[in-house]
Amino acid sequence: MIAGFEYHPEYLTREEQENLLTEIREMIKSNHLFQPSMPKTDKPFSVAMTSFGSLGWVSDKAGGYRYQSFHPVTKRPWLPIPDKLLSIWSDLTGYTEPPECCLLNYYQNEKAKMGLHRDQDEQDFNAPVLSVSLGDSALFRLGGLKRQGPTTSTKLNSGDIVILGGEARNAYHGIDRILYGSSQLLKNGGRINLTLRRVNKA
């Protein structure tokens, strides 16, 4: 296991998860989910996305992977990151500067997954990446700094938090599978992952 991987199982209580979800559901009404697609090939992701914060992560054929200050469909600025998430960032990372991006990945069905990749569209690799899981459980795979090499698998349940810091900040990782129907938190099923990141250097 690469250094800098932190797993905090059951960090959020059921009530905290429900409160966070209620807030997010309201935000998504105007800060809509959209379907990103791959650079060059235009192939769609199996997950739907949106972001909160001063910068959001987007991808499409025309522009490639990037951060931008506005929603790609509505062209409006992203809504602010919920205070609860800022508190979690502060409490768990101890990182002085607040996250600029909260990327929301919605794994809507049993086919949704995220291939092995590294988060490398940011300028500040000293800051950790923090992820909150809500809803159905997922199989999370973590490798090393090269695409080839040994990996470990961790089942992430609703309310769990993962931090990729230190060496693990730049490690390959992905979601192999959603254990669809394993949680009742989301009434329509599926999994929501919230990822907090610094983008620019402090």
Added chain:
DNA sequence: AAGTAGCG
């Protein structure tokens, strides 16, 4: 390029 396919 965070995609898919294909292999053992």
Added chain:
DNA sequence: ACCG
């Protein structure tokens, strides 16, 4: 078919 599933898994790594």
